[in-house]
Amino acid sequence: MRIDVVSIFPSYFDGLTLSLLGKARESGLLDLRVRDLRDWTSDRHRTVDDTPYGGGAGMVMKPEPWALALDELAGRPDSTDAARPTIIFPSPAGEVFTQKTARDLATREHLVFGCGRYEGIDERVFEYAATLGEVRLISLGDYVLNGGEVATMAMIEAIGRLIPGVVGNPESLVEESHEDGLLEYPSYTKPSSWRERPVPDVLLSGNHAAIAAWRREQQLERTRARRPDLLPDEEASAD
Numbered sequence: 001m002r003i004d005v006v007s008i009f010p011s012y013f014d015g016l017t018l019s020l021l022g023k024a025r026e027s028g029l030l031d032l033r034v035r036d037l038r039d040w041t042s043d044r045h046r047t048v049d050d051t052p053y054g055g056g057a058g059m060v061m062k063p064e065p066w067a068l069a070l071d072e073l074a075g076r077p078d079s080t081d082a083a084r085p086t087i088i089f090p091s092p093a094g095e096v097f098t099q100k101t102a103r104d105l106a107t108r109e110h111l112v113f114g115c116g117r118y119e120g121i122d123e124r125v126f127e128y129a130a131t132l133g134e135v136r137l138i139s140l141g142d143y144v145l146n147g148g149e150v151a152t153m154a155m156i157e158a159i160g161r162l163i164p165g166v167v168g169n170p171e172s173l174v175e176e177s178h179e180d181g182l183l184e185y186p187s188y189t190k191p192s193s194w195r196e197r198p199v200p201d202v203l204l205s206g207n208h209a210a211i212a213a214w215r216r217e218q219q220l221e222r223t224r225a226r227r228p229d230l231l232p233d234e235e236a237s238a239d
């Protein structure tokens with residue numbers, strides 16, 4: 001998969017050289033390129049923002065550097081290229097990012113992330129981007145960050161680990177929170193008793209069916225207590 005990121009703070013993404021995603025980049029499973037939006041400015045101050053029409057607090061990102069960046073990274077308008085990219089603008093005003101979104105985006109060949117700052121990006125950039133690829137405005141959640149960088153990093157990590165081969169043991173992907181719509185069951189390791197807290201007996205029993213049933217019940221119990229909004233209707237009312 002190829003991922004291009006455009007930001008005025010490219011060094012935010014230095015952490016994506018580490019761990020599993022760093023290895024995926026080294027092995028070529030993930031071709032991740034981070035670019036500075038200011039590379040597409042031409043004035044002495046490398047200006048990327050200006051005052052909002054209609055007034056209001058803060059500054060708005062100018063359309064021109066974004067258009068040039070998108071032209072270079074996402075192709076030309078009305079391209080006949082079948083593999084048009086998916087262009088993602090992180091925004092608190094977007095659809096909420098979930099594991100389902102991550103699974104969907106992990107199937108794409110080419111993602112372009114445009115990280116806005118200040119009060120946002122001139123609205124016409126989204127319209128222009130839609131001539132180059134599929135545009136998605138995506139929110140990390142119902143709170144406000146200072147810009148799209150942290151949201152982009154979170155999304156790249158969630159998407160990147162779903163690329164086949166990135167996570168060594170694919171079974172570990174299946175058993176995680178949200179993969180089956182429920183929160184993950186609790187995990188324990190040695191010692192079997194620690195500070196007077198024993199590991200639940202069933203996990204030491206060797207009875208795989210009993211362990212599976214216990215884990216499922218734990219998933220339901222936790223989800224009911226912490227995230228009842230995730231439960232299917234027939235589980236929501238159970239005691």
Ligand code: ADE
Nearest residue numbers: 090091092139140145151
């Ligand atoms: N930019 C600012 N806040 C954000 C959020 N919650 N999600 C995605 N991008 C953002």
